Amino acid sequence: MTKFTKSFTQQEPIPEAGIERAVEVMRSGRLHRYNALGDELTETVLLEQEFAAYNGSRFCLACASGGYALHIAMRSIGVNSGDKVLCNAFTLAPVPGAIHNAGAIPVLVETTDDFTIDLVDLEAKAAADDVHYLMLSHMRGHLVDMDRLMEICDRHGVSVIEDCAHTMGATWNGRRSGTFGKVGCFSTQTYKHINSGEGGLLITDDEEVMARAIMHSGSYMLYDRHTVGPAPEVFAKIRFETPNYSGRMDNLRAAILRPQLSDLDRQCDRWNELYCALEKGLRAIEGVRVPLRPEAEYFVGSSLQFSLPELSAEAFARFIRRCEEQGVQIKWFGDADPKGYTSRFDSWRYLGDAPALPATEKVLSTMCDIRLPLTFNVEDCVVIATVISEVLSETAHINPAG
Ligand SMILES: *Cc1c(COP(=O)(O)O)cnc(C)c1O
Numbered sequence: 001m002t003k004f005t006k007s008f009t010q011q012e013p014i015p016e017a018g019i020e021r022a023v024e025v026m027r028s029g030r031l032h033r034y035n036a037l038g039d040e041l042t043e044t045v046l047l048e049q050e051f052a053a054y055n056g057s058r059f060c061l062a063c064a065s066g067g068y069a070l071h072i073a074m075r076s077i078g079v080n081s082g083d084k085v086l087c088n089a090f091t092l093a094p095v096p097g098a099i100h101n102a103g104a105i106p107v108l109v110e111t112t113d114d115f116t117i118d119l120v121d122l123e124a125k126a127a128a129d130d131v132h133y134l135m136l137s138h139m140r141g142h143l144v145d146m147d148r149l150m151e152i153c154d155r156h157g158v159s160v161i162e163d164c165a166h167t168m169g170a171t172w173n174g175r176r177s178g179t180f181g182k183v184g185c186f187s188t189q190t191y192k193h194i195n196s197g198e199g200g201l202l203i204t205d206d207e208e209v210m211a212r213a214i215m216h217s218g219s220y221m222l223y224d225r226h227t228v229g230p231a232p233e234v235f236a237k238i239r240f241e242t243p244n245y246s247g248r249m250d251n252l253r254a255a256i257l258r259p260q261l262s263d264l265d266r267q268c269d270r271w272n273e274l275y276c277a278l279e280k281g282l283r284a285i286e287g288v289r290v291p292l293r294p295e296a297e298y299f300v301g302s303s304l305q306f307s308l309p310e311l312s313a314e315a316f317a318r319f320i321r322r323c324e325e326q327g328v329q330i331k332w333f334g335d336a337d338p339k340g341y342t343s344r345f346d347s348w349r350y351l352g353d354a355p356a357l358p359a360t361e362k363v364l365s366t367m368c369d370i371r372l373p374l375t376f377n378v379e380d381c382v383v384i385a386t387v388i389s390e391v392l393s394e395t396a397h398i399n400p401a402g
Pocket of ligand 1: 066091092095139165166187188200
């Protein structure tokens with residue numbers, strides 16, 4: 001039996017340029033984003049300028065985490081306590097958590113066989129009179145038809161926040177994810193596309209939304225230090241009525257991120273090379289379904305999802321366990337018991353009784369999720385596909401009906 005030996009959670013080291021700059025920041029002692037000498041532009045400000053330019057957005061705010069960015073994005077567009085916020089049922093725990101943190105109520109939307117939000121269910125739920133917001137997760141990098149989604153949301157007066165934790169660098173019809181909705185939120189946590197341990201970035205073109213986000217993030221009255229923020233007059237309107245939810249980024253993290261951002265497009269191509277190699281191997285295996293990616297989507301293949309629609313739950317649990325024994329870590333959202341980073345909508349019990357979401361449940365019951373860190377190479381992807389193929393043929397013997 002083939003065995004794979006590399007770690008699925010090992011990222012690449014921080015680029016030397018980032019390490020050197022981080023050491024300089026530490027030597028300077030000026031780690032706080034507003035601790036500048038004269039009109040010096042701190043690393044945090046430079047990161048914001050560069051990330052806004054990368055996305056072609058007017059404004060950018062760096063903050064403490066991706067989940068934090070989602071929270072203040074909602075507060076900044078006017079989500080109030082008790083408001084309903086639509087969101088994908090297929091997402092990760094920080095998303096419903098951020099909605100709950102804003103005092104709002106998540107309304108979960110069904111999932112398609114291609115792992116995107118179901119636009120038919122979205123339209124039905126967006127039509128309700130008391131629904132005005134959508135928190136859209138581009139979950140695991142799958143972009144839904146953004147033209148159709150925006151048309152539906154515009155028609156029903158629904159404001160969109162994009163959770164781009166898995167789509168930094170991705171585009172739909174040439175337009176960057178995060179620039180379709182009112183606000184785009186990104187994470188720089190270790191397992192995302194640029195790595196500062198923890199961190200978040202928020203972009204928008206709306207000056208009042210950005211002014212509120214900056215105040216919420218903990219700017220005190222130093223908001224004029226934000227070079228990619230709105231003019232002081234905009235803050236004058238909101239500065240006494242916007243609470244400080246302290247969650248800034250610091251210069252150390254920003255210093256680590258800047259060289260990674262310069263290299264992001266090249267890294268995305270490397271991820272896609274791995275994705276293509278693994279996809280090719282999986283497509284050759286009978287019983288494996290890999291979603292077709294639309295022409296309009298430029299995705300970042302930092303992870304790959306496929307389904308095994310014919311396996312029973314019992315055979316599935318065995319398949320996952322056997323792959324693990326052969327060194328291939330597959331995450332299974334269909335598991336009755338949530339494990340590691342993976343949990344399903346019915347384990348967010350603080351939301352009350354889990355809604356009926358039969359399509360999502362069916363999709364997740366046979367979906368496999370594999371991380372592809374850049375410490376892998378194309379040959380590794382061939383080995384992973386071989387392990388999956390060998391384990392599946394084992395499983396076929398004990399599950400002949402499947
Ligand atoms: C990681 C992640 C987040 C939150 O990012 P943090 O920086 O870890 O708070 C939000 N949404 C999704 C889909 C994620 O995977």
